[in-house]
Amino acid sequence: MREDYLEIRDLRVEFDGFVAVDGVNLTVLQGDLRFLIGPNGAGKTTLVDAVTGLVPATGSARLDGVQLLGKSVHRIARSGVGRTFQTASVFEQLTVLQNLDIAAGAARNWRTLLRARSGIPPTVELAMETTGLTALRDRPAGELAHGQKQWLEIGMLLVQNATVLFLDEPVAGMSGEEREQTGELLRRIRRDHVVIVVEHDMQFLRSYADSVTVLASGKVLAEGTYAQVQADPRVQEVYLGPGHTAEPAPALGEVL
């Protein structure tokens, strides 16, 4: 079976002279649950924005060898790149089912579009089961609890048939149990997707990350397993400030 991969080379994003992402190289393979961390302003979300076409960037970002940069947002999405946002951005007026159905339908032709939905597409059915939203399918998404909205977002990513999934702080505001369930879900979907998670929650990261990339000031500072990254004195310095490098390593998990 062919393995999917995302390969970012020398990615650079500049806003009015401010360099937000400064020559980032990053390769993520299918099956590797990659976490992207870094202090505020490190360029994590900007990097995701650049790869998904929201902000212009130079360099290259290839999905299975196909260049993504320079394409419009919806073409990049159709090439197989999906993302969620820090603030859950589901279509609040539409029901759970309608949200998922729309997410699943970007490739529909006009003849299909102009008809009413006659049944529930199997992928949508499956996504509702996977995310536990089956019983809520006729509820307007705006009435969902925060965690449920996040799951709906993830469900929309799943039916979108994306190869690369960017998740921006998926467990923010979730309870402990919900975090666990989300983590398990991420573990399952990384088997056949390239999954990149931007996350501040170190507890969550320690439990579920296969690998971690640390960004600071728009550059890759370190990359490796959680333990490797945690032991890196440069990472400790960025997070804790100079002079703290001598402190015992577990402090990282606590402070963040």
Add this chain to the structure above:
Amino acid sequence: MIGSATPAEAAAAEVSAPRARGPWTGRAAMLATYAVAAIVLFGAAPAMLTDFRLRMLAQFLCVAMVAVGIGLAWGSGGMLTLGQGLFFGLGAYIMAMHLQLSSAGPSGRPAFMVTGSDLPWWWELFRSPATALLGIVAVPGLLALLLGLSVFRRRVKGAYFAILSQASAAAFALLLISQQNTIGGSNGLSSFRQFFGFALNDPVNRRMLYFIAAGVLIAMVAVVHQLRRSRYGELLTAVRDGEERARFLGYDTAMVKVVAYVVAAVFAAIGGALFVPIVGIISPQNVGVVPSIGFLVGVAVGGRATLFGPVLGSLAVSYAGSTLSEQIESGWVYVQGFLFILVVAFLPGGLGSIAAVVRSRRRRPAADELPRGVPEPDAPDPEPTPADVRSGGA
């Protein structure tokens, strides 16, 4: 499974009950509404109204056609089309040119033209009935397609789109006024004698025009009905509420919006085309900024996001307008403006949303009792604009 015994499922049991719908909200109610509309428009109104009043109603129906289109573009699609006079006028003028030519005979000239001046080439395009009918749909449709694509691709929306569309109607009216010799200037076009071979002074034919208008209006409502319940309708609402998000799902949102915009433009043009033989005159006064806003008021009052709100609101506002201006001249403009402000300030969804507002008021306490696994976030989640997405953790 992530969902096993989650709060989501616990909540669901309670949720499904209040959402159960009564027998009168489904298909039967829809069919009943269409039946009532048909009985009123085809039975009651022609039987009860004088010829004068019936002609007035026919005029209101033409205005309501514009409203149906606005309901789709603005209500479902979020595009505040403040300049539908442009498309209404295009349809009307093309019809008027055809009627003048056909009234004048095979090689005749329109009545208003100064003798000696040549008939412009674009008049000849609409001499034949077939090209005239085609032109009424195609010219505004293509213009809306070009205008819409160039505007939506540049991601112009909200107030900017509204101003742009209003400016286009204003410019169109000015253009017409400047063309005294070719299109009648500020006097417009009038004195049509026949409509596709039927004499317009015959009361039977005038009745036929009314029936055509009624039939076309019902057909338009049916088209919008189908669009709203189709997957396209859901997508259009999704684009309205979260255009950026829809783009990230792989949709070319400009295309999604332009379809509704073109449909609204064609509906407005057909309304304009029928307005001409029914009213007997079309002038720049019927297509500029003021009538364009007039088209909108009824939609806002009736409820832009509902299926029947725009039609009913438009008819009610037209009726109120004609009754009031029979009593106090020019007073109607103020009433109209006041009505618009009132609705926007206190009932943004229009009268058609009252039921939903009351329902949600009643439901809210129940919704609060739902068990929730997570505390609600303090602020509602806004649509992620590029600015939102960029700030924060970047």
